[in-house]
Amino acid sequence: MAMNNIGRPTSIDGNVGEVVQTTSGSKGLLQKTELIFEYGSKDTTGVDIEDVTTGNSRLGNLARKEEINLPGLSEPEAVRHYVRLSQRNYAIDLGLFPLGSCTMKHNPRLNEAMARLPGFSDIHPLQPVSTVQGALELMHELAHWLTTLTGMKSVALSPKAGAHGELCGMLSIRAALDARGQQHRKRVLVPKSAHGTNPATAAQCGFEVDEVAQTHDGRVDLEDFKSKLGDDVAGCMITNPNTCGLFEPQIKEIADLIHSAGGYFYCDGANFNAIVGKVRPADLGVDAMHINLHKTFSTPHGGGGPGSGPTVLSEALAPFAPVPYVVKTSNGFDLIENETGEAAQAFGRMVAFHGQMGMYVRALSYMLSHGNDGLKQVAEDAVLNANYILASLKDVMSPAFDGYCMHEALFDDHFLEGTGVTTLDFAKAMIDEGYHPMTMYFPLVVHGAMLIEPTETESKATLDTFIASMRALAVAAKSNDKSRFDNAPHLAPSKRLDETQAARKPVLKWAAE
């Protein structure tokens, strides 16, 4: 499609397409989508339900008096409603999704099919263990892959997402310290560049957060770290590769320092996809690390979950792992669900049941498909792709740090200085180019940060097209062509949305006007 000079699509004769007003409110393929409450009927249902004979009610005096007040849609109405909604979403299946730190890679569909086998999807968490031997076998095999890839002693599978895995790791550390009689150790060292979940998790476990500075080249400031060690330190939470997309070269020194100070090393494993098969975290001195199955092992992000955050634990922390977990016995597999016997030191329980089985199946399917050789290549290709982007954009954008990156390339907004274009404007203009924006303004330690993670599942051709768009945008910004940035995006299903109004007068549910 041709573009006019304000970045809007033009038809063949040069008219601005946006000018056409339609009677229906739809715009070609983009159909108008009202809320279900505005057109659904309380007398409609799209579900066939068998009639059964009803006898005496045993609801006592609690039969619902208040109307439920929910509209129903017929099946064709419902299918159409959600298909229309879906067409307003960007997705990895649609195009490059370079959202740094989030690892938006292709989700192989075999994994979806496997997770839907009735033997996995239609089993109850509290069935007798004799009837779920295959499920326990799968969990046991997944645990074997995760502990082998990380070199760690054991894994708590049950945490339901990355932040939940952090909680699991930090609760294990708390339990280990308490077992040593060191309840007074409350301080946790967290770099300023950390994900927000790190300090939030530490606080949720009752720890106090002590921020560690960063060096000018994007790494943990070892001197500052050393100066903050002490008898009250419980441990540190460090992301490696870090949130700047860089490997911490002094990671082993950091681990040794925290250990000799009597603390434990929690590693945020959000970026494990950059080193899987290349480095075992255990060799770096890690005591606990969560693994986002929805990042490294490609379970789908689903518009914001469900995730899955199994947490690997070192020999020192393994006795404190939460229940339940699977063990292999002489005649099959068993579940350790009670905090007795071998689990007497368990810190407790993360969730009602066994965690995200549906994600375990997908992740194991991914691991088996790739194998130990393929997983190593996953890391190599992810790092190769990121460095290709970094090298291809460094002359027109401003890399935050010198040297190679790992799986994501970080830029600051220095190259936009004096242009009047902000990181946000630049990101929104990327939407018009057909890309999901990169992660912005994170990590906090880099001004106007732009964190680009292409992942290994993008081809060179796709990267080249992306690079061409990014270069064009950088050149436009520098040549003072602000039309592509002002009020961008112009071509998205919605124009820029007023987030301030949403927060000032929150409307969190629909009500008839």
Add this chain to the structure above:
Amino acid sequence: MLETIGTRSVDALFGDVPEFARLNAPIDGLSSAMSELAVSRKLSNMAAKNTNAGSVPFFCGAGAYKHHVPASVDHIIQRSEFLTSYTPYQPEIAQGTLQSLFEFQTQVARLLGCEVANASMYDGSTACAEAIVMACRVTKRKKVIFSGGIHPHYAAVTHSLADNIGIEMVVLPACVDGEAEVLKHLDKETAAVVVSCPNVFGTITDLSDIAKAAQENGALAIGVFTEVMAFGAIEPLGAMGIDIVVGEGQSIGNALNFGGPYVGLFACKEKYMRQMPGRLAGQTVDLDGNRGFVLTLSTREQHIRREKATSNICTNSGLCALAFTIHLSLLGQKGLSKLASVNHARACQTYDTLSAIDGVKPLTQTFFNEFAVALPKPAAPIVDELAKQGILAGVPYSRINPECSDEMKNVLLVAATETVTDDDIAALANALKGVL
């Protein structure tokens, strides 16, 4: 590509990795790449070793329920634009997710009789723990009292957090019908009473007086449920005056999945909105004045507030919430009411049939689709025996509360949903007679 980068090998890009930690060959002890067919064969063989709920008479509940989910639900959630999208941080290209979350929040609030609901939690148990942390923050008090009808795993999840942040938990002994017992422990130090309806024994109770008494003492009333379908038939907890309503939403739209992924529901009074954990979708307008939706009130959240956030939660249960909202959109109030009445009818039928068996003593008096019976001997070995006969008879209470009294070890929790047939009920009754 290497030429553009200016290096001769990919390994050179890993130069910051200390040399001693570099692995130069694939890690031992793991298989190498397998074909799609080979993976499918291997995992299908594992799946075949499990007895799936749909293949046998099935009566398990206790926090996870077998329901029929219309085929269209799973079809829609597998659309690429939902399945492979991210958290809707860029609202201009995420209106699909955001509008569906807004609709979800509206449905949840109405179903639970509450003023506001969030965009989901991991599951019911973690929603429960977060509600307690929130209540302590709101009241600036530290003592919480759990009824003996709370799912023991929900209490355990909360307990794992509580000590470390100074929350004192009083957990009352298991009790089939004793939600009001919490009031005996209520005092001016109490941040919240945590009561359940339906509770883990299936008992449904009017919680209005408990809520009122708690509030008169400056405490919050937290209402917990594990079977959301109940609210198609019974009074919602919000209408009983409960301050924070939390529970498991799996029953609507989501499969059993051996315990996860599920979808935690979290709703409360509007005055506590800014203390809620988790994501919220809110309505706004775009530059053209058209209605649109964004994630909002994010100053509560970890990516802005860091250690001062209301919770560390980031990812939630987006796709499970989508399945919930699609299923509920299909049902509507008409379908949900009918589905709930079928559940209740099947449960009553099962209850009557089992109660007629010598030695089986029904314990629950008022219930929705789940109830407890006392057997003349421990329930766990009986359940194992019936499993060998191809019947999944329910959940022994001792499975979820291993430290319960000997009397409670005889208790069997039985759930019957719309998926149960006359033949299933007869098969359960006959098999049970055979082993008692």
